[in-house]
Amino acid sequence: MSVMDSILAYNKQFVKNKEYERYETTKFPDKKMVILTCMDTRLLELLPRAMDLNNGDAKIIKNAGAIISDPFGNTMRSIIVALYELQADEVAVIGHYGCGMTGLKSEPIIEKALEQGMDPSSLDDLNYAGVDVEKWLQGFEDVEENVRNSVDIIRRHPFLPANTPVHGLAISPETGELTVVEKAE
Ligand SMILES: [Zn+2]
Secondary structure (H helix, E strand, C coil), X not given: CCHHHHHHHHHHHHHHCCHHHHHCCCCCCCCCEEEEEECCCCHHHHHHHHCCCCCCCEEEEEECCCCCCCCCCHHHHHHHHHHHHCCCCEEEEXXXXXXXXXXXXXXXXXXXXXXXXXXXXXXXXXXXXXXXXXXXXXXXXXXXXHHHHHHHHHHCCCCCCCCCCXXXXXXXXXXXCEEEEECCC
């Protein structure tokens, strides 16, 4: 059975047994917080457990590295929507130690893409279209520095409601311990 087949089989039972009942909540976060964190698998349950976040408590946005690469990109828009339309009033960026985006370089990814059949001319096309593929696929050098950078972009954003606390933290993917990198007053 494929992974998706077993997920679908499990899902039928989940719904049938009404296991969803204990997760019932609304789309508005009870703790009024929007969190940007990393997609790392180790954080899937560890982060909410380590922060005492239950279903309905927070808006959680995830991407590779908790990075905001563009102040007007999708991640920043999600934060703004959470603040204006979904009753969040506080922001936390939570990177983590041992992040896969640390030291990530674009070259190996481009090489693998070419090996797996990407048309080499598409790189020229992207270059011609002004897409900086190298930059797009690049990670960061230091987790805490990346958190500070993301916090900075949010704090300076013209759409950020005045007096919105924006915090920056780093979590251990082993123990769940939080390190405060930037705390709003
Ligand atoms: Zn990560």
